[in-house]
Amino acid sequence: MKTRSTPEPTLVLELDGTLVCSSVLAGRLRDAAATFTASFQGDAYEVHLKLRPHVQRFLESLSKTYEISVFTTAKQDYAEKVLDVLDPKRKLIRHCLSQRDCLCARGCYWKDLSLLSRDLAKTVALDHAIQGFPSQAANWIPVPRWWGDPRDEELLHLIPLLGQLCQADDMRTEIRRRFPLRRLLAED
Amino acid sequence: METADGGRRGTQRAERRRRAARRAPMAAAAAGPGGGGGGAPRYSLLAEIGRGAYGVVYEAVSGRSGARLAVKRIRCDAPENVELALAEFWALTSLRRQHPNVVRFEECVLQRHGLGQRMSHGNKRSQLYLRLVETSLKGERILGYAEEPCYLWFVMEFCEGGDLNQYVLSRRPDPATNKSFMLQLTSAIAFLHKNHIVHRDLKPDNILITEKSGTPVLKVADFGLSKVCAGLTARGKEGGNNNKNVNVNKYWLSSACGSDFYMAPEVWEGHYTAKADIFALGIIIWAMIERITFIDAETKKELLGTYIKQGTEIVPVGEALLENPKMELHIPQKRRTSMSEGIKQLLKDMLAANPQDRPDAFELETRMDQVTCAA
Numbered sequence: 001m002k003t004r005s006t007p008e009p010t011l012v013l014e015l016d017g018t019l020v021c022s023s024v025l026a027g028r029l030r031d032a033a034a035t036f037t038a039s040f041q042g043d044a045y046e047v048h049l050k051l052r053p054h055v056q057r058f059l060e061s062l063s064k065t066y067e068i069s070v071f072t073t074a075k076q077d078y079a080e081k082v083l084d085v086l087d088p089k090r091k092l093i094r095h096c097l098s099q100r101d102c103l104c105a106r107g108c109y110w111k112d113l114s115l116l117s118r119d120l121a122k123t124v125a126l127d128h129a130i131q132g133f134p135s136q137a138a139n140w141i142p143v144p145r146w147w148g149d150p151r152d153e154e155l156l157h158l159i160p161l162l163g164q165l166c167q168a169d170d171m172r173t174e175i176r177r178r179f180p181l182r183r184l185l186a187e188d
Numbered sequence: 189m190e191t192a193d194g195g196r197r198g199t200q201r202a203e204r205r206r207r208a209a210r211r212a213p214m215a216a217a218a219a220g221p222g223g224g225g226g227g228a229p230r231y232s233l234l235a236e237i238g239r240g241a242y243g244v245v246y247e248a249v250s251g252r253s254g255a256r257l258a259v260k261r262i263r264c265d266a267p268e269n270v271e272l273a274l275a276e277f278w279a280l281t282s283l284r285r286q287h288p289n290v291v292r293f294e295e296c297v298l299q300r301h302g303l304g305q306r307m308s309h310g311n312k313r314s315q316l317y318l319r320l321v322e323t324s325l326k327g328e329r330i331l332g333y334a335e336e337p338c339y340l341w342f343v344m345e346f347c348e349g350g351d352l353n354q355y356v357l358s359r360r361p362d363p364a365t366n367k368s369f370m371l372q373l374t375s376a377i378a379f380l381h382k383n384h385i386v387h388r389d390l391k392p393d394n395i396l397i398t399e400k401s402g403t404p405v406l407k408v409a410d411f412g413l414s415k416v417c418a419g420l421t422a423r424g425k426e427g428g429n430n431n432k433n434v435n436v437n438k439y440w441l442s443s444a445c446g447s448d449f450y451m452a453p454e455v456w457e458g459h460y461t462a463k464a465d466i467f468a469l470g471i472i473i474w475a476m477i478e479r480i481t482f483i484d485a486e487t488k489k490e491l492l493g494t495y496i497k498q499g500t501e502i503v504p505v506g507e508a509l510l511e512n513p514k515m516e517l518h519i520p521q522k523r524r525t526s527m528s529e530g531i532k533q534l535l536k537d538m539l540a541a542n543p544q545d546r547p548d549a550f551e552l553e554t555r556m557d558q559v560t561c562a563a
Contacts, residue, residue, distance in 0.1 A: 016326050024322045025315055040321055041278045042416060043310040047325075073267070073327030099327045107242075107266025109327040 009166040010118040011066035012125040013093075015074060015082050017145040019058075019155075022049040022082070034085040038078045047078070049085055052146045058155040059092040065166050069095040069116060071125070073102055073109040113139055121170040124162065138172040141179060230297075230304070231259055231343065242269055242412065247346060257294065260342040264320055271324040272412050273340045274309070279385050279411035280342065281309040289376035291396060291409040292345035300338040307340075347407050349397030353491050355404065356392075356476055367560040369406055370473055374556040376408040377469060378549040381462050389413040390468035391450045392475075392492045417462075449482070449493040453510035453541050463543035466552060470538030471505060478525050494521065505539060513541035530559035 013019055024038075024045045032048035039045075062068060072079050076098040087093045095116070102109035113123055113136045120139060128145035146152055161178075168174040231248040234256075238245040243262035250257055262273040280293040297304040298316055311317045316338060323329075349355055352369075359365075373395070380387055387394075387408065394410040452467035454460040475481070475492040482502060484491055496508040496515075509515055519535050520527045534555050540546045547555060 016328065022326075024318045024325070038325055040325060041274060041310070043312075045312070045318070045321055045325075075325050075327070078325045102327065104268050107269040108329060109267060 008067045010123040011068045012071045014127040015072045017128040018126050018143050019055050020051055021148050022047050036081045050148050053152050054155040061159050063092040068093050071097040071111050073099055075099050124171050256346045258344045258346040262340045263337050265337045267323050267327045270320050276412045278309050278416050279414040282416050283383055287379040289372045289406050291407040294343040297341040347396035347398045349399050352392035352395040355397045366477055372406045374552050377465055378553045381549040384417045386415045386462045387465050390465055391447045449504045451506045453506045456507055456510045463546045466538050466546045470535050474535050478520055478522050509541040530562050534559050
């Protein structure tokens with residue numbers, strides 16, 4: 001349990017495009033790290049999953065300083081199966097919020113970080129699209145969407161940066177200072 | 189007739205279902221799905237007959253048979269729309285047999301780049317279909333679809349008589365028609381529940397009418413919010429009816445949906461079974477017999493539906509029952525209405541606050557037969 005005087009910083013992560021990529025299209029993803037079935041409307045679909053390079057190191061290293069949560073627009077069942085691969089012992093990721101925890105407007109799903117009931121000054125969220133957190137854009141660090149490139153080093157670069165960030169009194173000020181332009185570029 | 193505070197009560201999901209009033213015919217040149225091959229189009233669109241955020245419904249003509257049809261076009265870009273469209277598709281295709289009071293489904297066409305392909309639900313060989321499944325699973329917008337979105341087209345029977353609101357409110361009250369409608373609606377719901385389908389959005393707008401045979405025939409339509417209650421194994425064997433033991437009355441569904449005035453108390457809380465359809469039917473029948481209407485604040489349309497008055501406000505019956513499950517319903521509401529004891533009791537039972545106290549669709553069929561014969 002965290003204490004009142006030293007709130008643990010919170011790291012909120014999207015799955016697809018940020019930590020993993022997956023496809024139900026056969027042959028779309030070669031060398032999948034894992035394959036599982038997801039059920040949808042009475043049918044079972046094979047999902048081929050790939051892990052972003054350095055994701056294990058990223059999670060293991062940052063779970064020491066952050067309380068890590070997944071907040072995804074994906075369905076709960078699908079998210080749980082991805083977590084079975086990413087964190088089979090459930091030691092790194094504490095909570096998993098999914099599509100049913102999202103707000104739905106204009107047919108799209110949006111995430112509201114306040115659902116986590118954590119101090120927003122101590123919360124940082126990674127996602128490839130800003131649409132993830134419309135009301136908490138200040139907490140958002142855009143991460144280029146990963147499509148399966150094995151040479152990707154984005155997560156590796158983020159480890160020291162997130163390490164420094166958790167020392168800030170208000171992470172939002174620090175995020176604004178460090179990413180003045182990226183925010184504009186990352187929209188996809 | 190009262191005015192609904194639609195701004196507060198209109199749910200997001202309900203909003204997209206609203207059928208707009210008839211509009212002027214659209215250009216007949218608008219090509220329907222499957223017309224990309226250069227030959228005669230499979231369907232030619234004649235006029236727009238309804239529109240929501242979720243899709244557009246057109247009156248169309250079949251290129252082969254010349255038959256008039258209704259074609260619903262759903263834009264598949266946003267994930268929730270995709271899932272709702274696939275859910276509707278699932279419900280429509282799982283009705284292998286037809287019922288005279290359920291709108292007949294002809295086919296589904298998936299269209300992109302002007303080309304259409306006929307689709308079956310759960311088609312794992314279609315890349316396009318799999319992408320739609322993926323969109324629903326991940327809740328993501330499909331990239332690139334904003335410029336070239338794909339569309340699902342549902343081709344269905346055309347009902348020239350409009351919906352239940354228009355039909356009932358433009359005619360003098362007729363007890364014989366009411367009785368016939370009560371039986372037809374009950375029969376439709378029993379058929380759906382037998383087929384493991386919970387409609388979840390029963391309301392007069394979604395009940396269409398055709399008079400081709402001379403007498404008005406009701407057709408339950410719009411399965412966009414319906415739920416097929418079959419386990420994963422149920423589809424395993426083609427044609428095998430191995431899901432006989434699925435009891436829709438015990439199958440708990442989550443996520444609130446449906447239009448507020450027809451929503452059962454438990455739907456307001458987001459957990460319910462097929463008994464929610466029974467409640468909605470109770471509201472519709474009660475309103476139909478007594479001609480109780482309200483004006484939808486957003487569309488300004490007069491709609492059949494009962495409600496509870498609380499001060500200057502009107503509150504959906506389900507919402508009021510959620511607050512006070514012991515609330516006594518005054519059926520009939522108007523002093524002049526003549527209603528048999530049997531119908532009074534049946535409506536009260538259909539509108540019971542506790543879903544377990546409501547009759548299921550099969551019991552309802554029997555009781556509806558009795559009360560309509562006796563009256």
